[in-house]
Amino acid sequence: MVNSIGPGDRPSIRRSLSSHLRKNRFVTASDPERPTVRPRNPHFSSGPCAKRPGWTHAGLSGALTGRSHRAADGKAKLAEVIDRSREVLGIPEDYRLGIVPASDTGAVEIALWSLLGAIGVDLLAWENFGKTWVTDVVRHLELDDARVFEADYGGLPDLAQLDPGRDLVFTWNGTTSGVRVPNGDWIVPDRRGLTICDATSAVFAMDLPWDRLDVITWSWQKALGGEAAHGMLALSPRAVQRLESYSPPWPLPKVFRLTKDGHLNEGIFRGETINTPSMLCVEDALDGLRWAEQIGGLPALMARAEVNLATVARWVEAIDWADFLAEDPATRSCTSICLKIVDPWFTALGADAQRATATSVAGLVQEAGAGYDLGSHREAPPGLRLWGGPTVENDDLAAVLPWLDWAYRQVKADRRAA
Numbered sequence: 001m002v003n004s005i006g007p008g009d010r011p012s013i014r015r016s017l018s019s020h021l022r023k024n025r026f027v028t029a030s031d032p033e034r035p036t037v038r039p040r041n042p043h044f045s046s047g048p049c050a051k052r053p054g055w056t057h058a059g060l061s062g063a064l065t066g067r068s069h070r071a072a073d074g075k076a077k078l079a080e081v082i083d084r085s086r087e088v089l090g091i092p093e094d095y096r097l098g099i100v101p102a103s104d105t106g107a108v109e110i111a112l113w114s115l116l117g118a119i120g121v122d123l124l125a126w127e128n129f130g131k132t133w134v135t136d137v138v139r140h141l142e143l144d145d146a147r148v149f150e151a152d153y154g155g156l157p158d159l160a161q162l163d164p165g166r167d168l169v170f171t172w173n174g175t176t177s178g179v180r181v182p183n184g185d186w187i188v189p190d191r192r193g194l195t196i197c198d199a200t201s202a203v204f205a206m207d208l209p210w211d212r213l214d215v216i217t218w219s220w221q222k223a224l225g226g227e228a229a230h231g232m233l234a235l236s237p238r239a240v241q242r243l244e245s246y247s248p249p250w251p252l253p254k255v256f257r258l259t260k261d262g263h264l265n266e267g268i269f270r271g272e273t274i275n276t277p278s279m280l281c282v283e284d285a286l287d288g289l290r291w292a293e294q295i296g297g298l299p300a301l302m303a304r305a306e307v308n309l310a311t312v313a314r315w316v317e318a319i320d321w322a323d324f325l326a327e328d329p330a331t332r333s334c335t336s337i338c339l340k341i342v343d344p345w346f347t348a349l350g351a352d353a354q355r356a357t358a359t360s361v362a363g364l365v366q367e368a369g370a371g372y373d374l375g376s377h378r379e380a381p382p383g384l385r386l387w388g389g390p391t392v393e394n395d396d397l398a399a400v401l402p403w404l405d406w407a408y409r410q411v412k413a414d415r416r417a418a
C-alpha cells in the first residue's frame with residue numbers, strides 16, 4: 001500500500017517524525033515535485049536480486065554449518081534443493097538436475113566444455129551474456145564449425161536461420177538488453193542437435209518448454225533472490241547420451257567433469273556435489289523455494305513478474321522520455337526490464353554524456369534511498385534497468401517509477417543549466 005504523510009505541528013513531534021521519515025519510506029518534500037513515498041524494499045538489482053518478501057537472516061538458522069556436506073544430513077539438504085526445484089519448475093522426470101560450482105557461469109561453462117565439438121554449433125547472441133558464450137566457443141574452444149547469429153541490443157537474431165541438425169547455444173532472457181525469446185516454438189522437437197540454454201534470468205519467472213531444451217542452467221541469485229554461490233544444471237536424456245558417448249578433445253578441469261569412466265556421475269544429480277558447497281547458501285536457496293511453494297508455485301511466480309512488467313509498461317506509455325529497449329513487445333522481459341532514454345535532448349548528446357546522464361539519474365534515485373542498482377549494464381546502451389522478477393513487490397516497483405521521473409527531470413535541468 002502506498003501512503004503519504006504530512007509533518008506534525010509541534011517541534012518535538014516534528015523531530016521524531018522527521019527521524020522516522022528518514023529511516024522509513026516517507027520523505028518530506030522541500031521540492032514539491034519530489035515523490036513522497038519510497039518503495040518499502042528499494043532493491044531492483046538484476047543480480048543478486050531482491051530477497052523474497054519477508055526474508056530475514058532467521059531463515060538461515062537451520063543451515064548445516066560446520067558439518068560435512070557429504071554426511072547424510074548435508075546430502076539431504078542438497079537433494080532437497082534439487083527435489084524442490086524440480087517440483088516447482090515441473091522438470092520432466094527423466095531430466096537430471098544437479099548443483100554445480102560457480103553459479104550460472106559455472107553451469108554454462110560445464111555444458112559448453114563437456115558437450116560441444118561433436119557436431120557443428122549455432123550460437124545466438126543479442127546482449128552481453130550471449131556474446132560471452134560466443135567468445136568462449138569461438139575464441140577459447142576454437143570450434144571450427146560454429147555459426148554466430150547476432151543482433152544489436154533491443155533485437156533478436158533471425159531464429160528461422162537455425163539448423164536443427166546442429167547444436168544450439170542461447171540465452172532465454174538477455175539480462176542486459178531485457179529481450180527474451182517469446183516462446184520455444186522455433187525449436188524443433190525432433191532435432192538432432194542439443195539445445196543449450198542459459199536460463200538464469202528466466203527460470204522461476206517464465207514458462208520454459210523443457211522438452212525443447214536439452215541443457216538448462218541457472219543460478220540461485222536471480223528470480224528467487226538466493227545467494228550467488230552455485231549453479232543448477234538440468235540435462236535431458238539426449239544430453240546425457242552425448243556425455244556418455246563423446247569425449248571432447250580438450251582437457252576438462254575437475255570442476256567441469258560430469259562423467260567417470262565414460263558414465264554419467266549420477267551422484268552429482270543426487271546432491272553429491274563436485275566440490276564443497278556453502279551450506280548457508282543452500283539453506284537460503286531452500287528458503288526461496290519454500291516461499292515459492294507457499295505463494296502457489298510457478299504460476300504465481302510468473303504472474304508476479306508479469307504484473308511488474310505491466311506496471312512498467314503503463315508508466316512507459318504515460319511518459320515521453322523513456323521506452324523499452326526491446327523493440328518487439330512480445331520479447332519484453334518481465335524480469336530484467338531495460339529502458340532506453342528517447343528524449344530528443346538526450347539522444348542528441350554524445351555517448352559519454354548519455355552514459356553520464358543515465359548514471360546520474362540512477363544515482364539520484366539511489367541517493368534518495370528510493371531505488372538501488374537501476375543503471376543499465378556497462379556493456380548495454382546507456383539507460384535504466386529494473387528487476388521485476390517475482391521477489392519484487394508490485395507496490396515497490398510502482399513506487400520507484402515516480403522517482404525515476406523526478407530524477408530524470410532534475411538531471412536534465414541541471415545539465416542544461418551547466
Ligand SMILES: Cc1ncc(COP(=O)(O)O)c(C=O)c1O
Nearest residue numbers: 047103104105129175200201219
Ligand atoms: C543471462 C546471464 N547469464 C550469465 C550470468 C552470469 O551469472 P552468474 O554471475 O550467476 O554466474 C548472468 C548474470 O547476470 C546472466 O544474466
